[in-house]
Amino acid sequence: MNVKEQFLAANAHVDEAAVQPLPNSRKVYIQGSRPDIQVPMREISQDDTPTAFGGEKNPPIYVYDCSGPYSDPSAKIDIRSGLPALRAGWIAERGDVEELPDLSSEFGRIRAADKSLDELRFPGLHRKPLRAKAGKNVSQMHYARQGIITPEMEYVAIRENNNRRAYIESLRSTGPQGEKMAKLLGRQHPGQNFGANIPEEITPEFVRSEIARGRAIIPNNINHPESEPMIIGRNFLTKINANIGNSALGSSIQEEVEKMTWSIRWGGDTVMDLSTGKNIHETREWIIRNSPVAIGTVPIYQALEKVNGKAEDLTWEIFRDTLIEQAEQGVDYFTIHAGVLLRYVPLTANRMTGIVSRGGSIMAKWCLAHHKESFLYTHFEEICEIMKAYDVAFSLGDGLRPGSIYDANDEAQLGELKTLGELTQIAWKHDVQVMIEGPGHVPMHMIKENMDLQLEYCDEAPFYTLGPLTTDIAPGYDHITSGIGAAMIGWYGTAMLCYVTPKEHLGLPDKDDVKTGIITYKLAAHAADLAKGHPGAQIRDNALSKARFEFRWDDQFNLGLDPDKAREFHDETLPKESAKVAHFCSMCGPHFCSMKITQDVREFAAQQGIAEAEALAKGMEVKSVEFVKAGAEVYSKV
Amino acid sequence: MNVKEQFLAANAHVDEAAVQPLPNSRKVYIQGSRPDIQVPMREISQDDTPTAFGGEKNPPIYVYDCSGPYSDPSAKIDIRSGLPALRAGWIAERGDVEELPDLSSEFGRIRAADKSLDELRFPGLHRKPLRAKAGKNVSQMHYARQGIITPEMEYVAIRENNNRRAYIESLRSTGPQGEKMAKLLGRQHPGQNFGANIPEEITPEFVRSEIARGRAIIPNNINHPESEPMIIGRNFLTKINANIGNSALGSSIQEEVEKMTWSIRWGGDTVMDLSTGKNIHETREWIIRNSPVAIGTVPIYQALEKVNGKAEDLTWEIFRDTLIEQAEQGVDYFTIHAGVLLRYVPLTANRMTGIVSRGGSIMAKWCLAHHKESFLYTHFEEICEIMKAYDVAFSLGDGLRPGSIYDANDEAQLGELKTLGELTQIAWKHDVQVMIEGPGHVPMHMIKENMDLQLEYCDEAPFYTLGPLTTDIAPGYDHITSGIGAAMIGWYGTAMLCYVTPKEHLGLPDKDDVKTGIITYKLAAHAADLAKGHPGAQIRDNALSKARFEFRWDDQFNLGLDPDKAREFHDETLPKESAKVAHFCSMCGPHFCSMKITQDVREFAAQQGIAEAEALAKGMEVKSVEFVKAGAEVYSKV
Numbered sequence A, B: 001m002n003v004k005e006q007f008l009a010a011n012a013h014v015d016e017a018a019v020q021p022l023p024n025s026r027k028v029y030i031q032g033s034r035p036d037i038q039v040p041m042r043e044i045s046q047d048d049t050p051t052a053f054g055g056e057k058n059p060p061i062y063v064y065d066c067s068g069p070y071s072d073p074s075a076k077i078d079i080r081s082g083l084p085a086l087r088a089g090w091i092a093e094r095g096d097v098e099e100l101p102d103l104s105s106e107f108g109r110i111r112a113a114d115k116s117l118d119e120l121r122f123p124g125l126h127r128k129p130l131r132a133k134a135g136k137n138v139s140q141m142h143y144a145r146q147g148i149i150t151p152e153m154e155y156v157a158i159r160e161n162n163n164r165r166a167y168i169e170s171l172r173s174t175g176p177q178g179e180k181m182a183k184l185l186g187r188q189h190p191g192q193n194f195g196a197n198i199p200e201e202i203t204p205e206f207v208r209s210e211i212a213r214g215r216a217i218i219p220n221n222i223n224h225p226e227s228e229p230m231i232i233g234r235n236f237l238t239k240i241n242a243n244i245g246n247s248a249l250g251s252s253i254q255e256e257v258e259k260m261t262w263s264i265r266w267g268g269d270t271v272m273d274l275s276t277g278k279n280i281h282e283t284r285e286w287i288i289r290n291s292p293v294a295i296g297t298v299p300i301y302q303a304l305e306k307v308n309g310k311a312e313d314l315t316w317e318i319f320r321d322t323l324i325e326q327a328e329q330g331v332d333y334f335t336i337h338a339g340v341l342l343r344y345v346p347l348t349a350n351r352m353t354g355i356v357s358r359g360g361s362i363m364a365k366w367c368l369a370h371h372k373e374s375f376l377y378t379h380f381e382e383i384c385e386i387m388k389a390y391d392v393a394f395s396l397g398d399g400l401r402p403g404s405i406y407d408a409n410d411e412a413q414l415g416e417l418k419t420l421g422e423l424t425q426i427a428w429k430h431d432v433q434v435m436i437e438g439p440g441h442v443p444m445h446m447i448k449e450n451m452d453l454q455l456e457y458c459d460e461a462p463f464y465t466l467g468p469l470t471t472d473i474a475p476g477y478d479h480i481t482s483g484i485g486a487a488m489i490g491w492y493g494t495a496m497l498c499y500v501t502p503k504e505h506l507g508l509p510d511k512d513d514v515k516t517g518i519i520t521y522k523l524a525a526h527a528a529d530l531a532k533g534h535p536g537a538q539i540r541d542n543a544l545s546k547a548r549f550e551f552r553w554d555d556q557f558n559l560g561l562d563p564d565k566a567r568e569f570h571d572e573t574l575p576k577e578s579a580k581v582a583h584f585c586s587m588c589g590p591h592f593c594s595m596k597i598t599q600d601v602r603e604f605a606a607q608q609g610i611a612e613a614e615a616l617a618k619g620m621e622v623k624s625v626e627f628v629k630a631g632a633e634v635y636s637k638v
Helices: A003-008 A088-093 A106-113 A140-145 A151-161 A164-172 A176-186 A204-213 A253-266 A280-289 A299-306 A316-329 A342-348 A358-370 A380-390 A411-429 A444-457 A478-492 A511-532 A538-549 A553-559 A563-573 A577-581 A594-607 A613-618 A620-629 B003-008 B088-093 B106-113 B140-145 B151-161 B164-172 B176-186 B204-213 B253-266 B280-289 B299-306 B316-329 B342-348 B358-370 B380-390 B411-429 B444-457 B478-492 B511-532 B538-549 B553-559 B563-573 B577-581 B594-607 B613-629
Strands: A025-031 A038-044 A061-064 A097-099 A130-132 A239-244 A270-273 A294-297 A333-336 A393-396 A434-438 A463-466 A496-498 B025-031 B038-044 B061-064 B097-099 B130-132 B239-244 B270-273 B294-297 B333-336 B393-396 B434-438 B463-466 B496-498
Touching: A038 A151, A061 A538, A106 A280, A106 A316, A130 A380, A140 A151, A140 A204, A151 A204, A164 A176, A164 A538, A176 A538, A239 A253, A239 A511, A253 A270, A253 A280, A253 A511, A270 A280, A280 A294, A280 A299, A280 A316, A294 A299, A299 A316, A299 A333, A299 A358, A316 A380, A342 A358, A342 A411, A380 A411, A393 A411, A411 A434, A411 A444, A434 A444, A444 A463, A444 A478, A444 B478, A444 B511, A463 A478, A478 A496, A478 A511, A478 B444, A478 B478, A478 B511, A496 A511, A511 A538, A511 B444, A511 B478, A538 A553, A553 A563, B038 B151, B061 B538, B106 B280, B106 B316, B130 B380, B140 B151, B140 B204, B151 B204, B164 B176, B164 B538, B176 B538, B239 B253, B239 B511, B253 B270, B253 B280, B253 B511, B270 B280, B280 B294, B280 B299, B280 B316, B294 B299, B299 B316, B299 B333, B299 B358, B316 B380, B342 B358, B342 B411, B380 B411, B393 B411, B411 B434, B411 B444, B434 B444, B444 B463, B444 B478, B463 B478, B478 B496, B478 B511, B496 B511, B511 B538, B538 B553, B553 B563
Parallel strands: A239 A270, A239 A496, A270 A294, A294 A333, A333 A393, A393 A434, A434 A463, A463 A496, B239 B270, B239 B496, B270 B294, B294 B333, B333 B393, B393 B434, B434 B463, B463 B496
Antiparallel strands: A025 A038, A038 A061, A097 A130, B025 B038, B038 B061, B097 B130
């Protein structure tokens, strides 16, 4: 039974495939300073090293887990009820919110009253909307600046550490073999981080100070208490976003919910609902109620629907009502293209590809038609008032991002970026959380300039980039052209990478494309974390490489980002289950494997009891004789 | 009928699919200073811009073409005869080679005499093997150092320029519209090339000087006259290699020939035959006789077969005979792991993944067993004598490359690199062409060190790298983890990138995997060329972006690296043929497309006859009124 069927059926549960834990994986929770802080991570158990290679026990590996309760077999999943409101108590106990008697948005109330929508409507929400009490500010930035460490901040501190220190310490405490394991798994190359400041251990106080400084955000709307807190900032793990959303041409609510659960299964840290088709409001409700990750939107898309697609008919009032409508549903961050100023629009006339951001082009058209600055810009302080009443974070949109290599880093793009920096200061004056969106299409050698200028203009507010795509010539492979740019800009300091799927520029991504986009971006984000030297980031690489070297095929699959695909690829060449424990690699066959030969070399050295390379080199002559005598095939019988 | 069938059938031709030109593509030849220098390139014709967008004619685009006669419908293809020997005259006219009465290799003669192999044997070779006359050196480097510009050098100069200058000039000469086109297509961001020296136009003399200096090579065995010359060096376009080859576990001769034709169709600049299974000799003959691109091998693989897989039984004599056997078949470059020195072997004992290079581990095992330096090292000068007698280029193998992030840039790896630099000087003393192989698994921030040390240790001999993979945690996606590293190291100066397929570490690549690996590496190489600022590299990006912007879907597909996949992806969302000329993007539907809105903005500006952004900004107030009056939908009827 899949989500689509459940959606229509009574007592439905989500897709079996989406609630199966990944292979050899178990969800574990780390408790914080209070019982209701339970931070999930995924524990991947490993096989023992084959006896021939030493027979040692390999410890479980802990990885960051975005999948929420879906991958926890003990959780009761019913997408018609939504997820438990784990943050409800934290929000309530701060005493600064009030329950509203009804939705504040006129549009929201009309939809709620429309009986014809009953069939589409999410049935499980029985809460009233929350809003900050008059004069209150419920943003995490506001608390941080008051010196308050919220449960959300503690949660993300635990989550970012991912049990790493305790893990390595626990290995060390188990004697010489544990010591060896701690050394092997815990070793990491020093990173190069271009002025980032990543501490050895993330403390709740560090989280607070980064949020107060504006260098990081926790997008956590008070009306999305189902969300598991997650932090975006360049001194934390690099995050990724997956876009979903229906359009006039395709897909249904059910498919969008399924895409969301699918996205987080593979590692989406946030999901943007970019729906532009029918029933945007209802689709969003289903997604948010079932999402353990932050949800972002581009409210101007829905506002445009409300004026039948005529950009010039947009008004501040319609937009404002849309913001409130979405804020009371629980959207965690809004992309707002407030930097598209009148004076930048003509700068795009001689571009190769003009304005490619949908939000940017809507606003450009509005500016041209009205010949004045957009309501997003002129009403920016009022928008801030709304944001802080619900703790919605800004994702200041790059409406003028380049759509081709030709247009990279041009005056329009960089002019807008500067304006986004000015708007950041205004938002911060209101203690509203901000991140900044970035390109686009940029050749490799011009990527760093984007990061450097963003840090300068936007005073280190987190950067959130789409790619960038490093060439235009590979339609069908833009997850890769952009994955290259994403890994690089992540290394340089981008806090969150917006995925690109293989269908970019060509069509709507299906589930496979979504997965491919996510895995590509997870590996890019991880490559960035390794390069920045995030403490503990290399543990997973080390564990996987050890498994690979020891021919522990199952562990090699399971420690990877996509165990299913790795297994499938392996089985194409060597389908027999017995091959999973074979001491040779499927590339080269049983009698010709470099890993096996290396193992011989190493075992030979180990048997002589010589650990030091120098001593080894010195004593080689004697041993070489023994080696030949022994048949030069230590594992010839394996 | 596929290659497999033809292989067995009389009068066979290659796979229909592999001889179809790519869509809207035509093979053209640029003639050099003499009639027998005919340099192929692919001309991609374009549709006119839709009338609504100006109706201008879009010129054809010329791209580098590795596919040889296979994509030329006028060529007669018969894989049992092999390709025409286009270089035969050039080789003969230099007067420094002699035809040998028989194969010089003992093994080769035994195979030739073995009647049981007749069925497998390539039937189309009627030439005798060539070798340099006594005392002669037939390497391109030797000619270059004598100040001789060979036809091969002129050929690659034309090929590298790819008609670029003539192209832009011819556009300019066609009046104002041509001027505009030349400006749009010809514009390029200045690159950043870390000390490379890429001239505005590649002349034959520049090619000569680079080869003489050792900074570039043309791998072109005199016994492979079918090959179309191609240059590898950091001041030239970044090249890619595709590995094929059977193993004990799978695939046949026919499949390998088909993989070769498939590889070059998608852009493989060289192909390495890494066969380790049966009938290596016969497989190679079929591949070389049908290959228009340089073929590389790792001779130690075959030598190992000759001693039944026992590394310690390898001898200089067996290896030497293998080199000669392969040199007389026409292999263009040999990977030789002569840098695996005895003293480096123990340095790998404490690695996470030991020695992962097959050649490296074979030699390490040999060194351990015999406790002396390998015959590759001790007989290096004799190897040079063989290389220069046939013009086989060295690809000095990195037998100690890291197999995991953990092992990146360690003492074993960098020690070997230094030795490869010393061997380069010896090879150059013999005027033998050299490139140097590189890693492996390396996190992003440690990639540049590899390039910098290679340039320093190896005196700018071309670098030829595998990836590097920037993380270990994504089995199934290692074309991407490595594509990131490949693009970066290409930018830093690597001359050729060895592809990695999605099956890396897991299994044997099939045709789809080969294609995915090649396209990934082509886009990485191109991203590197853009970043380095190769003159004209951006023309294709510009043309594709222009097509994209103007909704010329077919042109967008055809200008890309994989027209078939782009079309297939598009058709999944909007399958109707009419949608190919639709003025909206399949992502957003007919009423909501940023490209369309941008086009409105631009057309509006153009209609006012104002080209300058400043003037536009100044005059905006008046025009905005007109814009609203005109309905604010310039293309509402499209």
